[in-house]
Amino acid sequence: MTIRAVFFDVGEVLVDETTEYGTWADWLGVPRHTFSAVFGAVIARGLDYREAFQVFQPGFDLETARRTRAEAGQPETFDETDLYNDVRPCLGKLREQGLVVGVAGNQTARAEGILRALQLPIDVLGTSDSWNASKPSPAFFQRLIVEAGVRAEHILYVGDRLDNDIRPAVELGIKTAVIRRGPWGHILRDEVATAILGTDVEASCLFQLDSLLSLASLVAEHNEAARGAV
Structure with a gap:
């Protein structure tokens, strides 16, 4: 066919999405390399990537956090350079x-x-x-x-x-x-x-x-x- x-x-x-993952680490108040390491470990185990956020903030909800970031003037973003x-x-x-x-x-x-x-x-x-x-x-x-x-x-x-x-x-x-x-x-x-x-x-x-x-x-x-x- x-x-x-x-x-x-x-x-x-x-x-x-490297930049965006970095901004999430900043939002959570953890070093970017630490967030990256945990994110990679979660994926390597075949788990939902959102579980990486739970490690640093139990009860974390991605959709809610996106809205909160936007309200704080830090919305998700990317441009031609990404x-x-x-x-x-x-x-x-x-x-x-x-x-x-x-x-x-x-x-x-x-x-x-x-x-x-x-x-x-x-x-x-x-x-x-x-x-x-x-x-x-x-x-x-x-x-x-x-x-x-x-x-x-x-x-x-x-x-x-x-x-x-x-x-x-x-x-x-x-x-x-x-x-x-x-x-x-x-x-x-x-x-x-x-x-x-x-x-x-x-x-x-x-x-x-x-x-x-x-x-x-x-x-x-x-x-x-x-x-x-x-």
Whole structure:
């Protein structure tokens, strides 16, 4: 099956979240390197990343804390400098192939506004806030299929997390690509990956990436081979 639409997660796929994690450490009043170490340990154990906050502040609620930060004049934020440098070239090359290019992730309305202001070369932008559905729920990916305008098997979803991105997409018949970067990148190389997916990464992902720079050519090669097999 050819790929006709490519959708991307946001955090650690398009946006380097190092700065934002650092600001959370500052908000909690802990050294950034300490927060980073705990965050990594929580992820390595296959736990919900929000449990890292609980270590420093029992009863911590992320949504409440986001509102409190905003009210204190310290809202979540990112800008062009936080985009990985392979993002714009990749998106542009995919659009040149005539594909539908979209961004869809678990993001707040504020983050969606920032993404729109960045004017990325995309056709669709959706977030959990605007879609009223969050990954890994099937409702999120069902909405993505509608927005893509093609059947699930013609969509490629690019994510960094096996639990939130890859597994739920595969379950709905969407092709997937996983990128090895950010806090979740190391999980791809150990037994945690199989525990999360029920199989190995290679069996679940069409592509495994270390950078987005290779994605456009991989998609083009896949589509050429798929057309030749018809």
